[in-house]
Amino acid sequence: xxxxxxxxxxxxxxxFGTNTILKKIDLKVAEGELxxxxxxxxxxxxxMLRCCNRLEEPTSGDIIVDGRNIMAGxxxxxxxxxxxxxxxxxxxxxxxxxxxxxxxxxxxxxxxKRSKVEADARAMDMLEQVGMEHKADAYPxxxxxxxxxxxxxxxxxxxxxxxxxxxxxxxxxxxxxxxxVLKVMKDLKSKGMTMVVVSHEMGFARETADRxxxxxxxxxxxQGTPDEIxxxxxxxxxxxxxxxxxx
Amino acid sequence: MDIFIxxxxxxxIMRKSLPLLITGLWMTLQLCSAxxxxxxxxxxxxALGNMSERRWLRWLSIAYTDLFRALPxxxxxxxxxxxxxxxxxxxxxxxxVVIAFLLNNSSYYAEVYRAGxxxxxxxxxxxxxxxxxxxxxxxxYVVLPQAVRNVLPDLLSNTVEVVKLxxxxxxxxxxxxxxxxxxxxxxxxxxxxxxxxxxxxxVLLWPLVRLVSHFQRRLAA
Ligand SMILES: Nc1ncnc2c1ncn2[C@@H]1O[C@H](COP(=O)(O)OP(=O)(O)OP(=O)(O)O)[C@@H](O)[C@H]1O
Ligand SMILES: [Mg+2]
Numbered sequence: 444x445x446x447x448x449x450x451x452x453x454x455x456x457x458x459f460g461t462n463t464i465l466k467k468i469d470l471k472v473a474e475g476e477l478x479x480x481x482x483x484x485x486x487x488x489x490x491m492l493r494c495c496n497r498l499e500e501p502t503s504g505d506i507i508v509d510g511r512n513i514m515a516g517x518x519x520x521x522x523x524x525x526x527x528x529x530x531x532x533x534x535x536x537x538x539x540x541x542x543x544x545x546x547x548x549x550x551x552x553x554x555x556k557r558s559k560v561e562a563d564a565r566a567m568d569m570l571e572q573v574g575m576e577h578k579a580d581a582y583p584x585x586x587x588x589x590x591x592x593x594x595x596x597x598x599x600x601x602x603x604x605x606x607x608x609x610x611x612x613x614x615x616x617x618x619x620x621x622x623x624v625l626k627v628m629k630d631l632k633s634k635g636m637t638m639v640v641v642s643h644e645m646g647f648a649r650e651t652a653d654r655x656x657x658x659x660x661x662x663x664x665x666q667g668t669p670d671e672i673x674x675x676x677x678x679x680x681x682x683x684x685x686x687x688x689x690x
Numbered sequence: 691m692d693i694f695i696x697x698x699x700x701x702x703i704m705r706k707s708l709p710l711l712i713t714g715l716w717m718t719l720q721l722c723s724a725x726x727x728x729x730x731x732x733x734x735x736x737a738l739g740n741m742s743e744r745r746w747l748r749w750l751s752i753a754y755t756d757l758f759r760a761l762p763x764x765x766x767x768x769x770x771x772x773x774x775x776x777x778x779x780x781x782x783x784x785x786x787v788v789i790a791f792l793l794n795n796s797s798y799y800a801e802v803y804r805a806g807x808x809x810x811x812x813x814x815x816x817x818x819x820x821x822x823x824x825x826x827x828x829x830x831y832v833v834l835p836q837a838v839r840n841v842l843p844d845l846l847s848n849t850v851e852v853v854k855l856x857x858x859x860x861x862x863x864x865x866x867x868x869x870x871x872x873x874x875x876x877x878x879x880x881x882x883x884x885x886x887x888x889x890x891x892x893v894l895l896w897p898l899v900r901l902v903s904h905f906q907r908r909l910a911a
Contacts, residue, residue: 489874495819496822498743498819518824519824521821522819522822522824523822525820525822526821526822528820529820529821530816530817530820532813532816532817534811534813536811536813536814536817537817538814538818538832538836539836540835540836540839549818549821549823549831549832550818550821550822550823553819553827553831554822554823554824554827555822563863593822595817598817598821599820599821602821602822629892631731
């Protein structure tokens with residue numbers, strides 16, 4: 444069943460005090476689709492992603508993952524549904540007091556209740572997928588930023604999420620390390636993962652994204668294929684933004 | 691000089707008072723274990739209350755830590771032991787000491803925990819919860835180990851204070867180390883048992899004090 448929606452953001456609104464940051468956002472992401480989100484600083488990109496797993500509590504609206512509304516249900520249900528939504532942060536946020544392997548097995552053991560054998564095996568698979576299996580016993584502090592980010596991706600993948608959210612996954616990396624992380628993301632896409640990526644890596648978007656979404660001031664201003672958005676943006680605000688970032 | 695040695699380092703008298711002092715030491719250790727263990731647990735809950743999203747819990751926690759850090763522990767102890775009976779509440783000396791010092795001690799532990807919890811980056815909470823860990827699991831496996839490591843010297847310092855604090859229990863005639871040493875002194879008319887008790891405290895606390903310095907230096911490095 445191709446093209447069924449895997450993630451639906453339905454008239455999502457977020458206010459901080461009297462400040463409305465997200466204004467009735469609607470966005471559908473199909474299974475296996477990679478949606479690339481761009482927009483100026485403060486436009487609400489991070490807030491939108493963080494509302495998708497309720498790290499930020501939406502003021503109103505619905506978030507539907509594979510047909511289930513994560514805004515409904517108890518705290519327990521939320522923990523369970525978060526397993527289906529992987530999140531990768533700009534700052535990696537690996538657990539510094541645990542080895543790489545432990546980082547990847549913790550939630551498998553405690554949230555998914557997998558056995559140690561099963562969790563370890565799954566972790567090694569995922570570490571291999573991101574090219575980090577040789578560092579399973581290392582601690583995060585001993586890794587480069589790019590390596591840490593790949594471990595963080597493995598930590599999310601090990602839980603078999605249905606959607607992966609990336610919030611500027613390469614923005615904290617030295618330029619020479621960016622490629623290794625983008626490659627992992629490209630692999631993921633080719634394996635059919637549904638992904639929403641907030642990033643400034645326009646080259647990656649052109650190559651990999653199915654759709655580019657331009658946000659500004661808490662609304663989706665324009666969306667389309669990479670060719671449409673980068674080649675022939677319709678809205679004035681999109682044009683202004685793109686000429687600023689490319690120029 | 692002989693008089694000095696005879697009065698303070700009289701081996702014969704030390705030997706004779708040793709059983710009494712050992713009994714006292716045992717009581718001191720029981721007191722310490724109870725106050726430290728319960729304090730470590732209670733203090734954590736008070737610290738969590740302090741960081742809660744519920745305002746009344748925050749206020750309760752702040753009132754608790756303010757009150758019991760401001761009240762002198764000896765005042766608390768005498769109030770609980772000698773004051774509460776006037777309200778018809780009779781408490782054994784042991785329980786009175788544990789309760790009084792627990793109130794005091796858990797407040798200090800709570801402040802230390804709070805500093806530790808704040809020192810852990812918010813991203814750690816978010817990363818853990820985004821992988822489906824519950825708030826309690828996040829606290830236990832991810833945040834608390836880092837928090838404790840960051841404030842280990844302060845937790846240990848506070849523990850040293852607890853051990854010293856228990857000597858105040860002698861005031862209500864609880865037969866802990868200092869009280870028993872005082873007994874031995876009055877029976878033998880000799881200060882050597884007090885010196886021996888001081889040595890016991892030293893042996894008990896000196897390693898801890900060293901450990902504090904060790905961790906402080908390591909954290910500073
Ligand atoms: N916890 C918060 N409290 C108050 N305001 C907030 C909070 N988090 C975000 N904001 C505000 O919401 C707006 C959108 O922030 P957001 O981080 O989503 O933007 P962004 O598009 O991700 O920007 P950037 O490209 O800089 O990461 C900003 O104006 C920000 O100041
Ligand atoms: Mg952002």
